[in-house]
Amino acid sequence: xxxxxxxxRPVTDLSRCVQMYQQGLGxxxxxxxxxxxxxxxxxxxxRGAQFHFEFTISRAQPVSPAATPEDxxxxxxxxxxxxxxxxxxxxxxxxEEVKSFNPYWAKAGRTFEDKDRYRVVIQRASWADETAFKxx
Numbered sequence: 001x002x003x004x005x006x007x008x009r010p011v012t013d014l015s016r017c018v019q020m021y022q023q024g025l026g027x028x029x030x031x032x033x034x035x036x037x038x039x040x041x042x043x044x045x046x047r048g049a050q051f052h053f054e055f056t057i058s059r060a061q062p063v064s065p066a067a068t069p070e071d072x073x074x075x076x077x078x079x080x081x082x083x084x085x086x087x088x089x090x091x092x093x094x095x096e097e098v099k100s101f102n103p104y105w106a107k108a109g110r111t112f113e114d115k116d117r118y119r120v121v122i123q124r125a126s127w128a129d130e131t132a133f134k135x136x
Contacts, residue, residue, distance in 0.1 A: 002050055003050070005051040005052075006052055006053075007051065007053050007073070008054040008055075009053070009054070009055055009056070009065065009118060010055075010056055010057065010058070010062075010063040010064070011055045011056070011057060011116050012062075012064075012065065012115070014042060014055060014056070014057045016094075016115060017114065017115070018042045018044065019093070019094075020094050020114055021044050021053065021055075021093075021114075022093075023089060023092065023093035023094075024089050024112070024120070025075065025086070025089075025090075025120070026046075026086075026089070027044040027045055027046065027053070028044065028045070028046065028047065029042055029043070029044055030043040030044060030045050030047065035059065038059045038060040038061075039057065039058050039059065040059065041054055041056035041057070042054070065117065067116060067118045067119065070102065071118060071119060072105070072111075072119050072121050073118070073119070074120075074121040075120065075121070075123065077123065077124060078125055078126040080124065083122060083124040086122050087110050087112075087122050090110075090112045090120065090122065091112075094114075094115070095112035095113060096112065096113050097111065097113075098111050098113045098119070100121070105121045109124055109125070110122050
C-alpha cells in the first residue's frame with residue numbers, strides 16, 4: 001500500500017482557511033474534529049489522493065503560523081486552460097499573488113499566499129520522476 005502524506009498546519013481562522021483552500025484548490029472536506037483535546041480541525045483533500053491537509057486551531061494555547069517564503073505547496077497543472085482557471089480561482093478565493101522568493105517557480109508558475117502567509121505555487125507543468133533533478 002502506498003504511503004499517505006498528511007500536511008498539518010496551524011491557522012488563525014479555521015473557517016476562512018477552509019473556504020479559501022476549498023475554493024482556490026477545489027479541495028473537499030474529508031473530515032473534521034471539534035474540541036479534541038483542545039483542538040479544532042478540518043482535513044481537506046481529494047478522495048483517493050495520496051495526501052491531505054489538516055488545518056487546526058488550539059483553543060488553550062494558540063500557535064501563530066510561522067511560514068517563510070520558501071514553505072511551499074506546489075500543485076502541477078499541465079493543461080494551460082486548467083492552470084489559468086486554477087490561478088483565477090486562487091485569487092477569487094482570497095489568496096494574494098506574490099513574487100516567488102525562488103525565481104525558478106516564476107518561470108512556469110504563479111505563487112499565491114494565504115492569510116497566514118503560507119504559499120502555494122500553481123505550476124504550469126507535469127510532475128514526472130524522470131524529469132526531476134538528478135542527485136550529484
